[in-house]
Structures are given as structure tokens and as C-alpha cells.
Amino acid sequence: MSGIAPMFPNEKPEHPYLQQSYGGKVFGNFASLFCGGCGYGIIGQIFTRIFEDEKLDPKLHPTVIGIGCYSQIMLLVHEAAQKVLALHGRAPAVATGMKMANPKMKPIVFSGDGDCLGIGGNHFIHICRRNVDCLIMIFNNSIYAMTGGQGAPTTLYGAKSTTTPYTMFENRTDGVKLALAAGAPYVARTTVAHPRTLMKYFRKALRHKGTSVIEIITPCVTYFGRKNLSNLGEEYKGEKGEKMDTGGKMIDWIKRNSVRINQAKFMTDEELFNKYIIGEFRYEPKPEYSDEYAKIQKIAMGGK
Amino acid sequence: MSSSSDKRFLPEGRHLLMGNIAMVEGAISAGLTFFGGYPITPSTEAIEHLAKRLPEIGGCCMQMEDELASINSVIGASLVGAKSMTATSGPGLSLMTETISMAANLEIPFVFCDVQRTGPGTGLVTEPHHNDLGLMRFSGNGEFQVIAIAPMNCQELFDLTITAFNYAETYRCPVFLMSDAYLGHLHEVVNIPPKEEILKRVIKRESPEDAPARVFSYKDRETGEYVIPKPPIMGTDYCPGLFIHLPHGPEGLPTPKPMEFMEMMIEKIKSNIDKITMVDKYKLEDAEIVIIAYGLPVRTSYRAVEIARQEGIKVGLLRLITVWPFPDELVKEVVKDAKAVIVPELNYTGIIAEQVQRVTKLTTPIIKIGKVAEFHHPDDILKVIKEVAK
Structure with missing residues (x-):
């Protein structure tokens, strides 16, 4: 210690993954376009971190991004990743084409709840059924946020949105159950409140050959939190909730509203109503589509 | 292999x-x-x-x-x-x-x-x-x-x-x-x-060796021509960091000038229309009546022209092999001196007949012969030719 005070005591050290992010490379900062309290920043940074740490080959991991708020994640993810913005809901189909045209690739699909479970539900079911080698991340903020907070297929019962002003009364889609029913070999759900777990699942999915589905529960303060109270959910009906108008309050709510899969086994359906069950639901590797197709090619070419 | x-x-x-x-x-x-x-x-x-x-x-x-x-x-x-x-x-x-x-x-x-x-x-x-x-x-x-x-x-x-x-x-x-x-x-x-x-x-799909940064079409400011680079390939160096479908510049980044982008989208094809257009001009040199056709009706039109010529009627056929982009100038040139234009089409509206009408500015009479779910018989076309030739 020389005893001289640092010249700029408030200057923060540069973020270790700043230069690796697309925005950091182009603009010199993360250039995040997300609202305060949004969870997509966490996901984007985790993607960059894993892309860098795992030394993923950008040429073999094309990133297919669907349409939603999270489309802006392209500024946060690794600058070397080759990114395609697909049409609303069609990202799994584009990834299928990529994988089959170049079987060495493993596409990474970013998709949202409205994207993957709403408009693109069919493509999602069939990519899981075929078991095409790719990683699908479903960002579930239980609302259509980009268009201004309309009810989504995943909106919780009793929640308010701009198209369900008198509370949501439709049943919700469960992305994990859908993926399990469609036959995806690796299915997991976690939240942005558990970033370490998310990183663990991400790494596991990258090493697994086949369709991996990771649903990530993420907060939307602007359109979901501000309109809803933290007593959302059957269990807390008697409580006096408060408006979830900050990221912290929403993260608290997500943590409170998620149940570990081991715990959920001992709970009744009523207790689990409106809850998010988190954990790994299935890990059963099975024959992958492009491998099976290679066998077909061999037969067609006159081999055995 | x-x-x-x-x-x-x-x-x-x-x-x-x-x-x-x-x-x-x-x-x-x-x-x-x-x-x-x-x-x-x-x-x-x-x-x-x-x-x-x-x-x-x-x-x-x-x-x-x-x-x-x-x-x-x-x-x-x-x-x-x-x-x-x-x-x-x-x-x-x-x-x-x-x-x-x-x-x-x-x-x-x-x-x-x-x-x-x-x-x-x-x-x-x-x-x-x-x-x-x-x-x-x-x-x-x-x-x-x-x-x-x-x-x-x-x-x-x-x-x-x-x-x-x-x-x-x-x-x-x-x-x-x-x-x-x-x-x-x-x-x-x-x-x-x-x-x-x-x-x-066959033109092969290959990425160029030097991998230029401009991967999308653009207008060369000096020559005014539209440059269409080879298609980029993901998984190679010849690929933009981001494929984003909004008005973009040649590097793939969003452009603040959507009008220029829109102009490029249309003009990159229209400026090459001479290279793209394929037509067959059949006995058009001295034709007074012009048949314009594409697809299946061309086959009956050829036959109708042959029969009509044997009977001494000056008929010619312009066969459009490429229908879009519509060759305005070429059609204008062909129908310039025509007494009438006959357009046999396998539809009721006459989509190409409308295009011909647009090009001729309604100065030449245009006769549509529409058929749906059936062939034109050469006689169908011949009947119209004879009526026009009277």
C-alpha cells in the first residue's frame, strides 16, 4: 500500500464479461434495453459467461432468437455467437432446418412463453417429439410483455393483465409438462432467482445430445408486477399483498411461489395450484434425430 | 463419397x-x-x-x-x-x-x-x-x-x-x-x-475466401449499380453477427433509412430485369394479333398460331417464361403495333391481362380467355383470333 488514495474511488472495475458481450464490444457498455427489474439481463449474462467459459465454438452453436421482449438479448449475448432473429414462434422450426442441413451444429433457441407455448406450440411439440439436438430456453414471465402486458397462455389464475382486466380465468399451459408429454429427453425448470442452478442446467444441456428444454421463470415488473399483488396464488389468499413494483419484490415472489420438485411430490394439487415446480424433471438420453437420419442415409446409399 | x-x-x-x-x-x-x-x-x-x-x-x-x-x-x-x-x-x-x-x-x-x-x-x-x-x-x-x-x-x-x-x-x-x-x-x-x-x-453455394463485411445487397454509390453479394453461410466466417429482419444496411445492422432499403429490395431485381426475363417470341415479326401466354395455355396457343397462320391470319405469340418481374418494356415493344392482344389464362380475372392493360395504357383492345379447372382447346383461341381478324 503506497498510501495514495485511488484517483477515482468510485470507479467500478470493468465487468469481466463486458468485452465478450455484443453490446459491450460495439457500444462499450451492456446496452441493455430491458426495464428495471427485468430478468433477461441475468439470462443474457449467464449465456455470455457460459459461452466464454465453456469455449463454445460459435460456428457450431448458432443462436436462434424468437420474438418477444427477450429479442433484445442479442445485445447482451456473446459477440462471437452467430445470431438469427426468427419469426414469432418459428424458432424451433428454423433450428430443425439448421441442425439437419449441418448435423455438426447444436442450435441454441431462445424463446418466450408466448412464442413457444402460444403461437409456436406446434413447432415446440414436434421438435421435442423428434428429439432434434438443440437447446431450447423458454423464458416465462407469464405475460406478453413486448406488446404491453396482455394475458399469455402461462398467465397465472387470478392475475391481472391488459386483456384480462377482471383477472385471468383461463387454465394455464405448463411448458414442462408439454415437453415431457412430447418426449423431450432433458427437461428442467428454474428461475432467475437461482442463477447457479440455471448455469448447472445450461452446462448439462450443452453436453447432452438431444432436445433439452429449460424453462426459466423470470420477472416482468413493468407489466406483471405493477398490476398484481404479491398474494397471488391460492395459498396466500388471506394475506394482504403488496404491489410487486420492484425487481426485488418480484424475485421474492418468484422464490416464494416456486417449489422444489422433491418437495412437490408430497404436496396436493390444490397446494401446487399457481405454483412453479422447479428442478430437473427428466434426464433420459435417447436416440437423436440427426443420428437416426444418418442411419437412414446409410441404408439409402446401399449400406446395411 | x-x-x-x-x-x-x-x-x-x-x-x-x-x-x-x-x-x-x-x-x-x-x-x-x-x-x-x-x-x-x-x-x-x-x-x-x-x-x-x-x-x-x-x-x-x-x-x-x-x-x-x-x-x-x-x-x-x-x-x-x-x-x-x-x-x-x-x-x-x-x-x-x-x-x-x-x-x-x-x-x-x-x-x-x-x-x-x-x-x-x-x-x-x-x-x-x-x-x-x-x-x-x-x-x-x-x-x-x-x-x-x-x-x-x-x-x-x-x-x-x-x-x-x-x-x-x-x-x-x-x-x-x-x-x-x-x-x-x-x-x-x-x-x-x-x-x-x-x-x-449450376451455380454453387460457396462463401468467398476473403469474407467481405458487406453481406447484404447495396447500391454502389459510385456506379449506381446494385451489388448482390453471395449469400452468407452460418457456421463460416462469411456471416454477419446478427440476422435481423428489419430494414438493414449491407453489414446487417439496422439502417435509419428504410426508404433506401426498400428501394434496394425492389431495384436489385428490376435493374437486372433484362438478365432475368426469359421469353419466347413465336412468329411475332409481322404479327397483327399478339397472344401473350404463360404456363400450360402456351401449348394450345402455339397450335392456335400455327393453324391461324395456315389460314393467312398474321398472329404471333409472346410466351412469358418468367412472369414476375413483369417485363414492361418488352411487352410494350411487342404490342406496340398490334391490332389486338389475346391473353389466354387459366383463371377468371386475367392477372397477366391486367398487367398487359397497365403496360398498354388501355390503347390496345385486350381479350381475355379465362378457363378454370380445364384446358384451353386450340379452337377456343382460334375462334377469338378469327373474330378479331374480321
């Missing part, structure tokens, strides 16, 4: 092929390696034949869950460097327009075979109807120019499919191949040229 490359080409010589099969054999010769499709009458033979043929040459034929998925898988495959196509009919085209518009924006090359059937709605599934012409021209939201090629027999279905792939590679826009229910199911003799000859014609 020598065996697989041998299987790419049919043996040289005469083959009896169905229209749909001649078309996909042409595509395989042109280097097709990915096909994403969904069965729809009358295009089903295409996916059936490719399911057998593409694995033989190391390609992939996928039957997707719906038309939306098939066209999206096709552009996904095209993005990673595979020559790809899909085949469908009118209802499929209606579903696919969203993605065609996106592919036009990102200048993703692919070939689209539309085996047209009678519409609207489900219509008559095994009868022809050139009704998708307008939908092709304005396929999808936004403004862009497409190329549409109209073969008239099985030989042309083979040859022009190769041309369609070359156009897709060169001009990087959606290229449509307009077949129809009769043409697709027609069995005819096709002369397959030797493979060396085919290979000479």
Missing part, C-alpha cells in the same frame, strides 16, 4: 417422368440438399420422391408438422449453406407468406415450387388454376420483388428448376416455380443432359 455423387444425376438420356418428379430431379441436379415439406395435393409426389432420393445423396428430406414449419426449416437450412426448397399448393402458399416475406428481407435464397390447384379455399384439389400468381407477386407483408418462372412441360420443369436455383443464388430473392395440377401429374419424356453439362450450368 463417389457413390452418392453419382446418384445425384439421373443417367443421361430419355426418361418418362411425371411433372412433379421431373421438377425435383431438376432440383437435385441443381444441388438440392434440404427439402422441408408438408404433403398437399397435387404436390405430394415431390416430397414422396425426395424422401427416397435425398438420403441417397446425403441430403435430408423432412416432413414437417405443418407448412409454417416446413418453410422455416427451409430457410434455416439455407442459412447454414444448404440449397433448399419446398413444394406446396395454394393453401400452403397462403400459410407460408409470413416467412417468405422474412426471407426476402434477409435475402435468404430458396426455391418455392407452387403446384397450383383450383381455389379459393380448399377448392378442387386435382384441377389446375393459375390463381396464385397475384399471391406470389405480393407474397407477405412489406414490399419486395420476387421472381416467378412458368414451365409448360416436363422437360422445362427439369431445366427451369435448375435455372430457378441459379436465380435464387444470384439475385437472393424468393424464386417461385409455377407448376399446376395438370402439369405436375403429366407424364412426359424428359431428355436428361450429361452430368458435366448440368454441372456447368
Whole structure:
């Protein structure tokens, strides 16, 4: 210690993954376009971190991004990743084409709840059924946020949105159950409140050959939190909730509203109503589509 | 893999092929390696034949869950460097327009075979109807120019499919191949040229060695010409960091000048219209009556012209092999001195007749002969010729 005070005591050290992010490379900062309290920043940074740490080959991991708020994640993810913005809901189909045209690739699909479970539900079911080698991340903020907070297929019962002003009364889609029913070999759900777990699942999915589905529960303060109270959910009906108008309050709510899969086994359906069950639901590797197709090619070419 | 490359080409010589099969054999010769499709009458033979043929040459034929998925898988495959196509009919085209518009924006090359059937709605599934012409021209939201090629027999279905792939590679826009229910199911003799000859014609998908930063089309400020770079390939160095379908500049980054982008989308094709346009001018030199036709009605029109000429009526035929972009100047030149223009079409509205009307500025009388779900008989056209010649 020389005893001289640092010249700029408030200057923060540069973020270790700043230069690796697309925005950091182009603009010199993360250039995040997300609202305060949004969870997509966490996901984007985790993607960059894993892309860098795992030394993923950008040429073999094309990133297919669907349409939603999270489309802006392209500024946060690794600058070397080759990114395609697909049409609303069609990202799994584009990834299928990529994988089959170049079987060495493993596409990474970013998709949202409205994207993957709403408009693109069919493509999602069939990519899981075929078991095409790719990683699908479903960002579930239980609302259509980009268009201004309309009810989504995943909106919780009793929640308010701009198209369900008198509370949501439709049943919700469960992305994990859908993926399990469609036959995806690796299915997991976690939240942005558990970033370490998310990183663990991400790494596991990258090493697994086949369709991996990771649903990530993420907060939307602007359109979901501000309109809803933290007593959302059957269990807390008697409580006096408060408006979830900050990221912290929403993260608290997500943590409170998620149940570990081991715990959920001992709970009744009523207790689990409106809850998010988190954990790994299935890990059963099975024959992958492009491998099976290679066998077909061999037969067609006159081999055995 | 020598065996697989041998299987790419049919043996040289005469083959009896169905229209749909001649078309996909042409595509395989042109280097097709990915096909994403969904069965729809009358295009089903295409996916059936490719399911057998593409694995033989190391390609992939996928039957997707719906038309939306098939066209999206096709552009996904095209993005990673595979020559790809899909085949469908009118209802499929209606579903696919969203993605065609996106592919036009990102200048993703692919070939689209539309085996047209009678519409609207489900219509008559095994009868022809050139009704998708307008939908092709304005396929999808936004403004862009497409190329549409109209073969008239099985030989042309083979040859022009190769041309369609070359156009897709060169001009990087959606290229449509307009077949129809009769043409697709027609069995005819096709002369397959030797493979060396085919290979000479085919433009390969390769990324340039120096990998320039400008991967999308742009207007050269000095010469004023439109430069269309080779299509970028994901998984190589020749690829922008981001493919984003909003008005973009040549590097792929969003541009603050959408008007310039829109101009590029249209003019990159229109400025090359002389190179793109293919027509056949049949006995037009001294013609007083001009027939303008495309697709199947051309066959009866040729016959009608021959009979009329024997009877001393000066009739000529302008056959449009490429229908879009519509060759305004060429048609204007041909119909300049014509007494009347006859447009036999397999639809009621007369989509090309409207275009001719636009070009002639209503100075020349235009007679439409519309037929739906049936052929023109040469007599149908001859009757009109004689009435006009009186």
C-alpha cells in the first residue's frame, strides 16, 4: 500500500464479461434495453459467461432468437455467437432446418412463453417429439410483455393483465409438462432467482445430445408486477399483498411461489395450484434425430 | 463419397417422368440438399420422391408438422449453406407468406415450387388454376420483388428448376416455380443432359475466401449499380453477427433509412430485369394479333398460331417464361403495333391481362380467355383470333 488514495474511488472495475458481450464490444457498455427489474439481463449474462467459459465454438452453436421482449438479448449475448432473429414462434422450426442441413451444429433457441407455448406450440411439440439436438430456453414471465402486458397462455389464475382486466380465468399451459408429454429427453425448470442452478442446467444441456428444454421463470415488473399483488396464488389468499413494483419484490415472489420438485411430490394439487415446480424433471438420453437420419442415409446409399 | 455423387444425376438420356418428379430431379441436379415439406395435393409426389432420393445423396428430406414449419426449416437450412426448397399448393402458399416475406428481407435464397390447384379455399384439389400468381407477386407483408418462372412441360420443369436455383443464388430473392395440377401429374419424356453439362450450368453455394463485411445487397454509390453479394453461410466466417429482419444496411445492422432499403429490395431485381426475363417470341415479326401466354395455355396457343397462320391470319405469340418481374418494356415493344392482344389464362380475372392493360395504357383492345379447372382447346383461341381478324 503506497498510501495514495485511488484517483477515482468510485470507479467500478470493468465487468469481466463486458468485452465478450455484443453490446459491450460495439457500444462499450451492456446496452441493455430491458426495464428495471427485468430478468433477461441475468439470462443474457449467464449465456455470455457460459459461452466464454465453456469455449463454445460459435460456428457450431448458432443462436436462434424468437420474438418477444427477450429479442433484445442479442445485445447482451456473446459477440462471437452467430445470431438469427426468427419469426414469432418459428424458432424451433428454423433450428430443425439448421441442425439437419449441418448435423455438426447444436442450435441454441431462445424463446418466450408466448412464442413457444402460444403461437409456436406446434413447432415446440414436434421438435421435442423428434428429439432434434438443440437447446431450447423458454423464458416465462407469464405475460406478453413486448406488446404491453396482455394475458399469455402461462398467465397465472387470478392475475391481472391488459386483456384480462377482471383477472385471468383461463387454465394455464405448463411448458414442462408439454415437453415431457412430447418426449423431450432433458427437461428442467428454474428461475432467475437461482442463477447457479440455471448455469448447472445450461452446462448439462450443452453436453447432452438431444432436445433439452429449460424453462426459466423470470420477472416482468413493468407489466406483471405493477398490476398484481404479491398474494397471488391460492395459498396466500388471506394475506394482504403488496404491489410487486420492484425487481426485488418480484424475485421474492418468484422464490416464494416456486417449489422444489422433491418437495412437490408430497404436496396436493390444490397446494401446487399457481405454483412453479422447479428442478430437473427428466434426464433420459435417447436416440437423436440427426443420428437416426444418418442411419437412414446409410441404408439409402446401399449400406446395411 | 463417389457413390452418392453419382446418384445425384439421373443417367443421361430419355426418361418418362411425371411433372412433379421431373421438377425435383431438376432440383437435385441443381444441388438440392434440404427439402422441408408438408404433403398437399397435387404436390405430394415431390416430397414422396425426395424422401427416397435425398438420403441417397446425403441430403435430408423432412416432413414437417405443418407448412409454417416446413418453410422455416427451409430457410434455416439455407442459412447454414444448404440449397433448399419446398413444394406446396395454394393453401400452403397462403400459410407460408409470413416467412417468405422474412426471407426476402434477409435475402435468404430458396426455391418455392407452387403446384397450383383450383381455389379459393380448399377448392378442387386435382384441377389446375393459375390463381396464385397475384399471391406470389405480393407474397407477405412489406414490399419486395420476387421472381416467378412458368414451365409448360416436363422437360422445362427439369431445366427451369435448375435455372430457378441459379436465380435464387444470384439475385437472393424468393424464386417461385409455377407448376399446376395438370402439369405436375403429366407424364412426359424428359431428355436428361450429361452430368458435366448440368454441372456447368449450376451455380454453387460457396462463401468467398476473403469474407467481405458487406453481406447484404447495396447500391454502389459510385456506379449506381446494385451489388448482390453471395449469400452468407452460418457456421463460416462469411456471416454477419446478427440476422435481423428489419430494414438493414449491407453489414446487417439496422439502417435509419428504410426508404433506401426498400428501394434496394425492389431495384436489385428490376435493374437486372433484362438478365432475368426469359421469353419466347413465336412468329411475332409481322404479327397483327399478339397472344401473350404463360404456363400450360402456351401449348394450345402455339397450335392456335400455327393453324391461324395456315389460314393467312398474321398472329404471333409472346410466351412469358418468367412472369414476375413483369417485363414492361418488352411487352410494350411487342404490342406496340398490334391490332389486338389475346391473353389466354387459366383463371377468371386475367392477372397477366391486367398487367398487359397497365403496360398498354388501355390503347390496345385486350381479350381475355379465362378457363378454370380445364384446358384451353386450340379452337377456343382460334375462334377469338378469327373474330378479331374480321
